[in-house]
Amino acid sequence: MENFEPVIVAFCCHYCAYTAADIAGSQRLPYPPNVKIVQVPCSGKVDAQHIVTAFEKGADGVYVAGCLEGDCHFKKGNERAARRINFVKKYLEEVGLESERLEMVNVSAGMGHRFAQVATEITQKIRTLGPSPIRTALAQ
């Protein structure tokens, strides 16, 4: 538990959070290397199955980062993503995983600081929750 390094998958929208991650990088803002970024064309493109598969393969946490409310490049993609996240959270509870392991966040393209802050906070939260029982079972 002390040496636990969580694996966190972040699905980042190309138009906002992914650019924010770039800005965080160019500003040399540190954020935990536990966060593995997957670039997506829109947060609304992230399917329930993508999220569940990440957990099935052993991710300890997943978050979907979309544009600020009302600012989606595809108009409503981030709203759809938020509804989908709530649906998957309930499914995770059914499966027996803590729904806190999944989050939806909103970050604009210029928010490099916020991106780094979110990545740090979520990593800290997952660290407190401990390893996913699926990851533990897969390791055995």
Place this chain on the structure above:
Amino acid sequence: MITAERKPLEELIEYVKPFKRILLLGCNECVTVCAAGGRKEVGLLASGLQMAMLKNGINIEIRQHTLERQCDPEYIEELVPMIDSADAVMSMACGCGVQQIAMRFKDKPVFPAVNTTFMGASERQGVWAERCQGCGNCLLGITGGICPIARCAKQLMNGPCGGSTGGNCEISDDVDCAWQLIWDRLKALGLEKMYLENIPAKDWRTGGGSGPRKIIREDLAE
């Protein structure tokens, strides 16, 4: 379409628990459209079951396959090469599909993954509502295209009843009074006369009242 909803995971886990290799089947027809048992839902359920079992220290093998239609025997033949490598089958199709699988593969336990619910239509994205009960003697021609059997809680033939208030049914404010809808539509069409005709008591024999029904088209049947 025939609508369905996934059963609680807890119930499905109980079904698959005794088995090692599961063939999880979807159907590309109605249950795909109502997002209950298509390819995507099969993938989601496979992952969910896999994780729930793994959490309890049990490793199961789940093979996924989605048929074009589970209610037609010719499509079910597609499963012949894969059925031997499964200890049990779980189907996300409607009850018709589940029964076709059970009939074709007599030595395999078959479990339903969804509760088949009703014949309905999409009201809007993600919302389906009951529209037909398959009574076998359609009344829509005299009720303005609105079905009093599927949409009136009391299945009244000559409604509305006293529970109709402000266009809503007494069972819930979210349910329209079917007879109010019928009257409004007949009036808009200038067909009020149809409303005044008494509809005789319904003969439910065509609606399953005389046992399981069958349609035989002699020109097609072999």
